[in-house]
Amino acid sequence: MLRPHHAPERGSSLVEYGAVILLVAGIVATVALTNVPAKVGGMFSHGMDCILRLGECERPDGGSGPQAAPGEDDGTPSDRRVVAPPDGNAIPPENADLPEENGRPENADLPASTGPADEEVVVEPVVFGWFDGDDPGLVPDPETKPDEVNDWWEGLSEAEREEVMREEPENIRGLDGVPAEVRNELNREFLDAEVERMLEEEGLTPDEALEFTLEEVRDDPVPGAPSLELWEMLKLQRTVSAEGSDHYILTLDPDEGRAIVSTGNPDTADNVATLVPGTGIEWTAINGQLGRAQNLREAAARVDEEADHAVVSWIGYDSPNWGQAPFGGKAEDGKDDLQDFQYGLRVTHEGEPSNNTLIGHSYGSVVVGHAARNDSGVYVDNIILVGSPGIGGTVDELNFDGDIEDVHVAMSDEDWINQNALKGFHDYDELYDGLEDSGASRIETGPETEHDGYFNQEEDEESGEKVDTTELRQFGGIIAGAE
Amino acid sequence: MRRPVRSVCAATALVLLAGACVGDSEETGPSSPLDEAEAGERVEKHIADAVGALPGEVELEDVGNGLVSASCETDPLITVSRSYWLRGLPEEDIEQNVDLLVEHWEGSGFAVTGDLRPDDVFVTAENEEDGFTMTVAASIQGSLSIDASSPCIDPSGTD
Missing domain, CATH: 3.40.50.1820 (Alpha/Beta hydrolase fold, catalytic domain)
Structure with missing residues (x-):
């Protein structure tokens, strides 16, 4: 019985192999440069946190949407000044350059936020930490917000x-x-x-x-x-x-x-x-x-x-x-x-x-x-x-x-x-x-x-x-x- | 690997590479052979020549702190510039004095390249031979200022 005859594959040319290698390298480089694996991991862990908290969460990219509860680490650079309203609409900051009597500007970007129990939640500035854990330094932690740093400085003799x-x-x-x-x-x-x-x-x-x-x-x-x-x-x-x-x-x-x-x-x-x-x-x-x-x-x-x-x-x-x-x-x-x-x-x-x-x-x-x-x-x-x-x-x-x-x-x-x-x-x-x-x-x-x-x-x-x-x-x- | 698939992959890779290369800024060399010091001297000369076309005794007062060297897109190219207030000119003569400067420029190898009048007293002109640009502007207080700037040069010159 005759078997079907197929023309033998000639194999890929060197140019074609090279083009494929470059394509794969470009994809890998893109993934690495944009830090996709870390972002996916962060989004997954953030999502699990949101589910467990049963509350509003802030998206890792800072966009509108579910919001992180104050003090919670959602894997993104913290911005302790801000609590986005639950409907996700950004509230423009008030004119923050109007200093209060003590010289400290209003925390204009701390609008009241409504939590899951419809209670008003106001984020208070977090007290700054110290360097080196148990060994207190003289100065605030580098992550301390500018208004708190300025308060500290103005309070020094x-x-x-x-x-x-x-x-x-x-x-x-x-x-x-x-x-x-x-x-x-x-x-x-x-x-x-x-x-x-x-x-x-x-x-x-x-x-x-x-x-x-x-x-x-x-x-x-x-x-x-x-x-x-x-x-x-x-x-x-x-x-x-x-x-x-x-x-x-x-x-x-x-x-x-x-x-x-x-x-x-x-x-x-x-x-x-x-x-x-x-x-x-x-x-x-x-x-x-x-x-x-x-x-x-x-x-x-x-x-x-x-x-x-x-x-x-x-x-x-x-x-x-x-x-x-x-x-x-x-x-x-x-x-x-x-x-x-x-x-x-x-x-x-x-x-x-x-x-x-x-x-x-x-x-x-x-x-x-x-x-x-x-x-x-x-x-x-x-x-x-x-x-x-x-x-x-x-x-x-x-x-x-x-x-x-x-x-x-x-x-x-x-x-x-x-x-x-x-x-x-x-x-x-x-x-x-x-x-x-x-x-x-x-x-x-x-x-x-x-x-x-x-x-x-x-x-x-x-x-x-x-x-x-x-x-x-x-x-x-x-x-x-x-x- | 089937030939059509190979071809598609090859074409895709080439398109992506071409796209990645597009948008790189064009690198240009210096637009003048002058070095930084010579460009500064030329700036001062153009300003002095222009001020000479104005009536009366005009006193030059630095707007900033002397000659400014600013980066161009292509390292190490820079521009060299300086701005002066034109003191001693009556405020009511602003329009006339700007016209005198424009007339001087047009008669000295400059071409007017920008004019924001009447919305703003600001005129810019460029020397068609050496590429230096000059501007005259009025402040909201009614004072005239003048500046001159080199094109992008190599600080070491190209001679």
Whole structure:
């Protein structure tokens, strides 16, 4: 009996096998980068907690929905200020910059919540813990909220403050709620000590180290060049020490990748803006970011020359690399720190409340979006989204001290974000579709402004097209409270 | 593996890789061969030339704290800029003085690239030869300021 004859399989080609391997590698990398296994595990354990508590639970992503009971660990970064109402609708924070008699702002984002027994539940601030368990330190736990930190600081005598600054500088120089002058003093001491240490280690003098260009230090290292960390610290040291400089170093932590420096005193300025940078910006980029901040500050001054302005360069989160940029993980990780930083600005500000503006550029706008779409919101009066690939939702969902007209969006037709095939990852369409009908403000952009041209001036070397600085003027007006 | 399935997998992998690569910002080199110091000198020269077109004695007062170097998208490129208040000019002459500056620019190789008047007293112009940009602006208090900025340059220059 004849058996059916099948043409023999030729087997896959090398190209086809290679393509499959790349596809699998891409999937595995995506899963790993977005931390899917941990998130699934967290969601499962959170779900079990909700079932056992038989009550409202807060979603791990901070969105509306079932809510965690106060003090319960739902596996997400805790935000002890907030209790979302059971119907899931976020309540915009009251104007938190109205200090009470004792100088402490209202906990405006502690609305009453209704628990399962219809009893009113008000979340009280949790007493801060101590370092090292049984061994009490002098300072609050780093997770302590800014208003409690400020209460603690204001309650110290002069001698106690000096003791804390002497004994535990590393534990307060980056702590939101501690006044800017104190943080600045301690961070400058740290900067000077680090520079001295590294110069000795690397066997260089400051002038010798700064003779090298950034390319020789970083991109194409030459023998004898200093480390990038030393080079950038030296530049920062020179900038903040220059005659007439009024920089305030609020955080400097190379190990954690953090550098937050204000141009102008944020505790006394009439107008305070925070600039959140985007993809690929590490703490070593602080010097370049300070230049952008200075441009913004001068733009504000050119609108209102009588007011004091401060602009903060905030490298306070782990910015994504290009492979991570399509995903919201880094924004989700950074939103609490950004919220706390803005809250801290309110808490430490002296006198009348300042007009505060939050500016997110590129992926920085994604971080702003995640922070402001959280139930606790963000304590600013204006939000500027620059070259944004989306904010994970619509502008209506932004929770802050201003109104929808105080949301300003800058997106040029020439910005490459518009042509990016991956823009949908951050809900680009949700941001831009219907933007004009929403009431949000659209920044007038130059005809050829490119993605990084909003803060500087650039010329496209290939096309010869010019860009202008109308964006910077408008940013300045918003920062100055004149728009 | 069946041939159609292999082909689909291969095509999918290539599409994903292409998508992942799309959106990388284009890297551009410096737009001027000047180094940081030379760019600063050019900024001052453009400002001095423009102020020379204004009537009377104009005193320059720094808006900030001198020359500012700000990062461009492509490291290590920077722009170098400086802003000055134009002191000594009557507030009632703001419009006339802005017109004088625009006239000077247009006669000196600059092209006006932005003008927010009448909503806002703010005009920007760019030098068609060296790519430097200049702006004139009025504060809400009625003071005029001027600034000049280089295009993106390499701090070390390219000569």
